[in-house]
Amino acid sequence: MNTFSPSRTSLGALCVATLYITTLFIQPLHAQDNPLSDLRIYGYMQVLGYNQRTNNNISTPVGTISNTSERNTFSLQQMNLFLSKPLGERFSAFVNLEFSLSYASQRGWGSFSVEEAWANYNHSEALNVKAGLLLPTFNNLNELKNRTPLLPYLFRPFVYETSIASLLNAEDFLPERAYLQFYGSVPLGGLRLDYALHTGNSEKSYISNSNERLPQAAITGEDTSPFKATGGRIGLRNASETFKVGISGTYDRDNRRDTTFGGPLGMGRQEYLAPLGDVERFRVGADLSFSLGNFAFEGEYIGVFHNVTYPTNFRGTLDKTFYYGNLLYNFTDNFYAYVNYGYLKGDVITPTDPTANGLDAFGGGLGYRIIDGLVAKTQYQLLQTRASDAVRLNFIYFGLSVIF
Numbered sequence: 001m002n003t004f005s006p007s008r009t010s011l012g013a014l015c016v017a018t019l020y021i022t023t024l025f026i027q028p029l030h031a032q033d034n035p036l037s038d039l040r041i042y043g044y045m046q047v048l049g050y051n052q053r054t055n056n057n058i059s060t061p062v063g064t065i066s067n068t069s070e071r072n073t074f075s076l077q078q079m080n081l082f083l084s085k086p087l088g089e090r091f092s093a094f095v096n097l098e099f100s101l102s103y104a105s106q107r108g109w110g111s112f113s114v115e116e117a118w119a120n121y122n123h124s125e126a127l128n129v130k131a132g133l134l135l136p137t138f139n140n141l142n143e144l145k146n147r148t149p150l151l152p153y154l155f156r157p158f159v160y161e162t163s164i165a166s167l168l169n170a171e172d173f174l175p176e177r178a179y180l181q182f183y184g185s186v187p188l189g190g191l192r193l194d195y196a197l198h199t200g201n202s203e204k205s206y207i208s209n210s211n212e213r214l215p216q217a218a219i220t221g222e223d224t225s226p227f228k229a230t231g232g233r234i235g236l237r238n239a240s241e242t243f244k245v246g247i248s249g250t251y252d253r254d255n256r257r258d259t260t261f262g263g264p265l266g267m268g269r270q271e272y273l274a275p276l277g278d279v280e281r282f283r284v285g286a287d288l289s290f291s292l293g294n295f296a297f298e299g300e301y302i303g304v305f306h307n308v309t310y311p312t313n314f315r316g317t318l319d320k321t322f323y324y325g326n327l328l329y330n331f332t333d334n335f336y337a338y339v340n341y342g343y344l345k346g347d348v349i350t351p352t353d354p355t356a357n358g359l360d361a362f363g364g365g366l367g368y369r370i371i372d373g374l375v376a377k378t379q380y381q382l383l384q385t386r387a388s389d390a391v392r393l394n395f396i397y398f399g400l401s402v403i404f
């Protein structure tokens with residue numbers, strides 16, 4: 001009587017088939033248990049090239065000295081890498097890694113920063129809580145400034161432009177970091193009322209760092225002051241978000257314990273002011289944005305005020321002012337053009353200095369949305385000292401903004 005005796009080849013094939021079928025069944029279970037299965041990784045980047053022409057006119061007792069310089073350069077202006085992940089039904093986490101100015105640590109180029117790393121609790125539309133390192137809500141652009149492909153321009157309004165961080169201390173105008181924020185929105189007639197309240201460390205000059213001698217028992221990145229910064233925003237918007245208006249405010253301290261250097265933009269000036277201590281500082285902001293047909297407008301104001309007693313012989317002020325407006329027209333769904341104006345006035349240490357009246361910024365540009373997530377942009381920007389021809393800078397930018 002003949003009996004069936006499977007060969008080794010048949011047994012091997014049977015085992016492979018069984019393993020394959022089993023894998024098909026268990027793979028979904030593994031995917032559900034995989035903690036990275038719902039991790040979303042995406043980012044924004046902006047690359048550009050520009051021409052800069054600078055004219056300086058310096059008045060001296062024997063006349064005016066003028067000089068002109070010009071340069072051309074390419075740069076990875078900024079790249080932000082985002083990681084987001086839901087953590088159950090009501091919780092989520094978010095991380096924002098920012099690389100600026102062609103960052104390369106080995107070459108000493110640019111900078112890298114963990115801009116955000118927070119967890120969020122969503123109780124309802126009316127109440128959300130963020131805890132961790134975050135960009136606090138202040139005016140309209142503070143939370144959007146690193147979303148470069150969503151902005152029409154290449155050179156952002158003064159206080160939001162990271163490429164001039166070495167010239168302008170944006171923290172004097174903006175709350176750059178917070179660690180706890182309550183926010184939400186509630187219906188109000190046909191509109192929605194938005195609110196945000198946040199708190200965090202004092203300004204960065206109070207934060208210990210490895211480049212300076214650390215205070216006793218201090219660790220780098222920690223606030224060495226007894227003060228904390230607080231602030232928030234309250235605003236109105238419509239359901240389609242074609243209209244948005246709000247007011248913002250913060251309260252913190254301006255570190256003036258040491259002799260202070262520099263003027264409005266720190267442009268190489270070495271003016272001195274006697275130490276004033278820990279100066280109370282109030283920032284007040286207002287923002288307005290709306291679209292009407294093919295037109296879109298956005299604008300902001302920031303006033304910075306100090307509660308301080310100046311030396312009797314001091315004729316300047318620590319108070320600062322910034323405002324800008326941008327008017328855009330969409331010719332088609334893909335092609336747009338815009339014009340803008342901005343003004344910045346920083347510390348006035350010496351009232352007779354050419355920069356004491358502040359800087360005006362005039363500009364405009366074009367943009368073309370090539371495909372979703374890829375925008376070609378060009379921009380002209382003129383920066384000049386108000387009521388003076390002491391400093392005049394012309395920029396012509398060309399660049400690409402990418403969502404990846």
